[in-house]
Amino acid sequence: ETGVTQSPTHLIKTRGQQVTLRCSSQSGHNTVSWYQQALGQGPQFIFQYYREEENGRGNFPPRFSGLQFPNYSSELNVNALELDDSALYLCASSLGLAESYEQYFGPGTRLTVT
Amino acid sequence: KQEVTQIPAALSVPEGENLVLNCSFTDSAIYNLQWFRQDPGKGLTSLLLIQSSQREQTSGRLNASLDKSSGRSTLYIAASQPGDSATYLCAVGPGPTGANNLFFGTGTRLTVIP
Numbered sequence: 001e002t003g004v005t006q007s008p009t010h011l012i013k014t015r016g017q018q019v020t021l022r023c024s025s026q027s028g029h030n031t032v033s034w035y036q037q038a039l040g041q042g043p044q045f046i047f048q049y050y051r052e053e054e055n056g057r058g059n060f061p062p063r064f065s066g067l068q069f070p071n072y073s074s075e076l077n078v079n080a081l082e083l084d085d086s087a088l089y090l091c092a093s094s095l096g097l098a099e100s101y102e103q104y105f106g107p108g109t110r111l112t113v114t
Numbered sequence: 115k116q117e118v119t120q121i122p123a124a125l126s127v128p129e130g131e132n133l134v135l136n137c138s139f140t141d142s143a144i145y146n147l148q149w150f151r152q153d154p155g156k157g158l159t160s161l162l163l164i165q166s167s168q169r170e171q172t173s174g175r176l177n178a179s180l181d182k183s184s185g186r187s188t189l190y191i192a193a194s195q196p197g198d199s200a201t202y203l204c205a206v207g208p209g210p211t212g213a214n215n216l217f218f219g220t221g222t223r224l225t226v227i228p
Binding site for chain 1: 118145146148150155156157158159160163165203205207208213214215216217218219220221
C-alpha cells in the first residue's frame with residue numbers, strides 16, 4: 001500500500017511568483033487536507049477537500065487555493081508569494097470526513113521564498 | 115477558539131529514562147487526539163490516535179492517555195533510546211473550521227543522550 005506522497009521535495013521561488021504543490025493521497029482515501037508549518041511552529045490548517053469539493057478552510061487568504069482531482073490527488077496553489085510563505089507544506093489524507101478517521105501525512109514540500 | 119499547549123517546549127534526558135510529555139487543550143469538544151513524531155525537516159509520523167470515548171492507547175514503549183473533561187493528554191515513553199530524539203506534536207480534531215482537520219500544539223523537542 002502506497003502512503004501519501006508529495007512533490008516536489010524542495011522549491012525555491014521569488015517573491016511575487018506563483019507555485020503549485022502536489023499531493024497523492026493514500027490508496028482508498030478520498031479526503032485531503034493541507035497544512036503550513038513555519039519553522040518552530042505546529043502545522044496550521046489551510047483547507048480540506050472531500051470528493052473534489054472544498055470542505056472547510058483555515059485562516060489563509062484567497063491567494064491560497066486548491067484542487068482535488070477524480071483520483072483524489074490534490075494541488076495547492078499559492079499566488080503572489082510573500083516571504084512569510086516560506087514553510088514546510090504538509091498534505092494529509094484520510095478515509096473520509098468522519099472524525100474517527102486517522103489522518104496520514106506525507107513527507108512535505110519545503111518552500112523557500114526569496 | 116481551540117488552543118493546544120505542549121509542555122515542556124524542550125526536554126533532554128539520559129538514555130534509559132522514562133519520560134512524560136504533556137498536552138493541554140482549551141475546548142473539550144474534541145473527537146480525537148493524535149500524537150505525532152517529526153524528525154528535523156521531515157513530515158509527521160502518527161504514533162497514537164485516541165478517540166474521545168477512549169482513555170488511553172498503547173503501542174510498544176509508548177502510552178498515551180486522554181482526559182477530555184480536564185483538557186489534558188500525556189505521552190509516556192518508557193526506556194528512552196537515542197532514536198527517540200525528535201519533536202513530538204499533539205493534535206486535536208476536529209478543528210474549529212467545521213472541517214475534519216487537526217489543531218496542533220507547537221511540540222516538545224526531545225533529546226535522548228546516549
